[in-house]
Amino acid sequence: MNGADLTRRTSETFAPPLEGGAGARVDGSGKGPVVDDARILLVDDKPELLESLYQLITLHGYHAEKALGGQAALDALARDHHDVVLLDLIMPGVSGYDVLDFVAREKIDTKIIVVSGDASFSGVKHALHCGAFDFVKKPYDAAELVATMETALREVWLENRNQDMEAQLRASEELHRFIVNSSPDLVYMLDRNGCFTFLNDRLGPMLGFEKSELVSRHFSELVDPEYLDLATNVFNERRMGSRAARNVEIKLRSSLKRPGSRFSDVQSIWVELTAQGVYTDPRERNRQTFVGTFGTIRDISERKEAQEVINFQAYHDLLTHLPNRALLKDRLELAITQGSRNKARLAVMFLDLDRFKVVNDNLGHSMGDRLLKAVANRLQSCLRRSDTLSRFGGDEFTLLLPEIRTRDDVVVIAGKILDRLNSPFVIDGHELFVGASIGIAMYPEGGTSAEALIQNADIAMYHIKSRGKNGYQFFAEEMNNRFSTRLILERDLRNGLSRNEFEVFYQPQVCLRTGRITGVEALVRWRHPERGMVAPGEFLPLAEETGLIIQLDEYVQRRAFADVAAWDRAGVGKVRVSVNVSAAQLEKEGFIEQFVEALESAGLNATRVKVEITENTLMQDMEVIIPKLKTLRDLGVSVAIDDFGTGYSSLSYLRQFPVNTLKIDRSFVCDIREEEGEGEASIINAIVAMSQGLKLDLIAEGVENRTQLNYLRQHGCSEVQGSIFSEPLPAAQMCDMLRADPFAEIVVSEARSEQSSGVAAAS
Structure with a gap:
């Protein structure tokens, strides 16, 4: 074959890496993939033959290394890995047979193709016996030699691929084995007859059995007899596709003793069992055959016990x-x-x-x-x-x-x-x-x-x-009769205090000049477990009669102080809180100490608190009450007379009381009617004048409409509270209202409207 023929032949047979997969390319014959970037070792003692061989191999796109003589071949094989060796047998010193022996002895993984002039039967047999992959006679046909080499490379590629697949399979098996045995659930497999063929390592810790005790045994030996029919139906189900899996809760027998368990039958435990059928040839529905069941078993005895406890607590003391x-x-x-x-x-x-x-x-x-x-x-x-x-x-x-x-x-x-x-x-x-x-x-x-x-x-x-x-x-x-109803209410009132059925609501007090919320009044509410919300007018008189008002007052005060302190921490603005104090609480020994302790416990400054007492309370025992009110004033607590105008105090007594604020009773505010003019509200006018003369603050409660609001503003009342702004609210809603401060625009616009009306009337 001349050089032109060789060039033409090699250009036809060389192909770049194609669809052989990673690490492979299609050989020149198109018969299959070979090792990509293969390393070829060329061994001959004749330099000119070695060079000719080198040119042939590299023209086909392969990487080749030359070894001049047997010793150079041994050195190259010891130093680097080679996929294929083209080896001359007859060489001085270290012969090709010596190289074959070295490869066999050192267990070097390579394919050796003997390229030799000794083509006798005995020579070929000897070479193949020594581990040669194939034999090519000198002088060789270039195409035959390349084809033989690529056949060897295909063998190398297949062996490598098989090794990779085996390694991947072993890794996959180890991973699955690890996952199965590390699962917190018991993993099992049954054959078509319902006998166990596999159980993971959770069997012992969960049920106390050895694998050898259950493998090849029927599942009925493990299932509690009460649930055997259910388990049989699940394991014999023949559903496929998305409905193939079943989840049921059953009991399994256990050899473990469970000390402290609430269950009476400690020889069985609650489990959640999943089961799915296994079928042959899953791609062809008509040819599928049921071969068994696999699934998981999860111990749910603690969950069942917790449910039992919850159910018990819901219906038992x-x-x-x-x-x-x-x-x-x-x-x-x-x-x-x-x-x-x-x-x-x-x-x-x-x-x-x-x-x-x-x-x-x-x-x-x-x-x-x-x-x-x-x-x-x-x-x-x-x-x-x-x-x-x-x-x-x-x-x-x-x-x-x-x-x-x-x-x-x-x-x-x-x-x-x-x-x-x-x-x-x-x-x-x-x-x-x-x-x-x-x-x-x-x-x-x-x-x-x-x-x-x-x-x-x-x-x-x-x-x-x-x-x-x-x-x-x-x-x-x-x-x-009424007496019995009263007894029941008293009983419920006592129980309500011990069971924390009372809540504190808050009604905002609004400045009529700015519309800002300046304070809130703490009001008690009773959420009866059977009757719902009980009106304060129904239980407060009874609380006063029975002395329970003291306990009720103390609860409201502590709750109110804590809520206001919480609002401060929430950053909604500092407002004062008004709390009601009954005559019984004021007269109680240790009242001041209890009140101060409640403030300190909440971390609230006394200047943020106003106590409200009725006129009649002030008049009951002035020698005891007035000194206590003065002590509160000295601490920074403000004092207001609630329901002013409904009692029997006189101006002379009023000057003696350590009072900061008068509260106009709602009954007088209700007398303000647009159509009846100012005659019906004359008492309010007198109270306003009195407060101004004594330099006392004034708050009107029970304001429900704009007529009342405008009248009070016109006659010098500085603050109001009532449903026109808000009904009493729980603490969380009151906190939101304080954050929003929603009344400024209403009050200011109402004042402007009033001024405009006045100007129009004057003109």
Whole structure:
């Protein structure tokens, strides 16, 4: 073959890297990929032959290295990796056979093509026996030699690719094994018969079994018998596609003991099980065959226990574990339904412990709690299996007695309860005596609804308590009068204070010159759990009669001081807060110390506070009250007379009082009517003049419309509060209003409108 032929041949066979994939290119024959950037070692002892071979190989785009003689070949092989070696056999010194032996001995990964003039059968056989990949006889055909070399390179590429795939497969298997065994869930596989073929390492920690105990065993040996039908349906399901997976909650058997668990059957645990069928040939639906199931198992026993606790707490008293009022009401409504259907009677007992407060106040709440639990145990011992004992709250219990034939049956149970409770309770060496006042309402004569029966039993209980306690009383319709309602309200008021049912709302006080909010009045609100919001006029008089007003005042003051301090931290502007102080609180020993402590606890300066007292309060015990008010004034607290004009104070007394502000009562503000002129508001005019003469600030409350607002501004009233600006608001909404300060524009525009009207009238 001449040079022109060689050039033409090589230009036809050379091809750049194509679709062989990464690290590969298509060989000159087009038969497949070869190693890209392959390293070829050329070995011959004849320089001219070595150079000719070099030219041939490099013309085909391959990188070649020349080794002149066997020793140079050994050095090159020891130094670098070569994909293919073109080796002459007959060389002085280190022969080609020596090179073959070296490659075999050192386990060098390369393909050796012998290019030799010794083409005898024995020579070829010997070379191949020594590890040669192929044999090309000298003189060689260039195309044959290149084709043989590229065949070797394809072998190298395939071997490399196989090694890479095996490495990737091993890595993938290791990764999947790591993921499966590191999963917090138990991973499993079943064969088509439902026997376990695989379980990951979570089996032991979750269920306490060894893998050898379950592999090849049927799933039914692991499933709690109660849930076996459900598990069988899940594992035998033949759904495919997006609906193939199933999630169910079942119980599995466990060999682990779980100390402290609330579950009675410690030999099983709650799990969430997922299951998905495995099928052959998933690409062809008509040829799919079910071969088994795989999925995960997650321990949800803690979640189930938490749900059980939450459900228990929702319907039971946390101290005694008795049903609470919600569960009692549910059972009572069911008993009423059954009683109506069967023409049966039932009874509700409302029981209040006598002398319990003495124990609680003198021995502490811990002792009181232990006594309540002991009482609950005794009460339970007096009841039938069908009866329900409920703790209604505090020291009150409610009993539901269904299927009562006569009142005598109830009398027997009530007498038994009283006898049991009259025996002393011995707790930590203390001998404690309590009795009980029991009110009884019978269905249907004592009420036909759950609410009516409980309320009427409560009324009957208060009747027996008012007659000396420690007895029982059946409800009669004549008891349901105003006195009974008052007793219930008093009871609810006391409970409301202990249960934090009261809230503090705030009504803004607005400057009529600037429209800015200068202060707020703290007003108590009662969010009754059953009646909703109770009007202050309904419970405040009773609170004053019973002395509970002191506790109520102290609560409002502490809450108000804390809220104002919180507003300061929120950066909504500093306003003063007005709090009401009753005569009972003012007269109480230690009032000043308690008031100052509440301020310090909230971190609020005394100058930010105004106390409001009524005229009649001032007149009750001036020798006690006036010095305390002066002490408050000295601390920086402002003093206002609330509802001014409705009491009996005189100007001479007014000069003695340490007062900063007068508040015009809403009843006088209501007298301001546009159509009736100023005659009806003459008292307001007098109060305004009086405040100006005594240099006192003036606030009008109960302002509801523009007529009242304009009249008060015209006659010198500096501040107002009322629904024209805002009803009393909860603390969070009041904070938002202070931040917005929304009344300036309203007041200013109203003043301008008034001025314009005056100018027009004058002209």
